[in-house]
Amino acid sequence: MKHLPKHLRPRWRYLAVTVEGWPDAEIDRGAFQRALWYAGQNLLGDAGAADADLTVLDFDFSDGYGETVVRARRGHADDARAAVACVDAVDDQPVGVAVRGTSGTVRACEEKYLGRRPEVPGQSTVVFENEERAAVGRNDAYDVRLDGSFAGATELDFE
Incomplete structure (x- = not known):
């Protein structure tokens, strides 16, 4: 199967997201992805959530602190930010979620906004x-x- 021409390929925006929970919380990528999908569906509706196509690309969580990159279609970055802000619990464990920035590539997103923990607990x-x-x-x-x-x-x- 041939690749689509560049002008027909979907374009993405990448959101750098931090997740903070209690020190004994255990959260994995799948659980966070599920919580993000439900938040997106509740806020944007089924059609809006499908258009935004929210996907968790990279997830790292330990000692109550985590970082992730969330992918959204270009033009839906504001919807994605709102859906991320609606996540208040993952697997019945309360979390605080913040979007640190938005970028056009995964690499720029990681270099600009992620990579360093604020402080070791x-x-x-x-x-x-x-x-x-x-x-x-x-x-x-x-x-x-x-x-x-x-x-x-x-x-x-x-x-």
């Missing part, structure tokens, strides 16, 4: 609610372990 012990508790710190935010779950906190919440 550090394990420490903090005093929270008058008790010593384990916490994982990233940047200026902390995830404090409470009886089987986590609570988000900042330095102002500690004594």
Whole structure:
């Protein structure tokens, strides 16, 4: 089968997306792809989601932080950004999702917006609610372990 001429091939835009969850969250590419498809269908409708053709190309998630590249058809980048913003949970695990930038090639997207973790999370012990508790710190935010779950906190919440 012959390739289509360049002027007839679909053109794409690539979104650099960061995913943040609790430190013990385990999220894989398939689960994030499924959550993105459902968000796109709920926001754009079936026809709009099919036109945008949202696809997760690369997914890396560990220690509560992840990065991915999401592909969308040219002309649907704003729809894709909106659909990504609607993802609030993956496999019933709450996540925060942010689009760091949009590019015309995967390589430019990765070089400009991805590749460096903001900070390696550090394990420490903090005093929270008058008790010593384990916490994982990233940047200026902390995830404090409470009886089987986590609570988000900042330095102002500690004594």
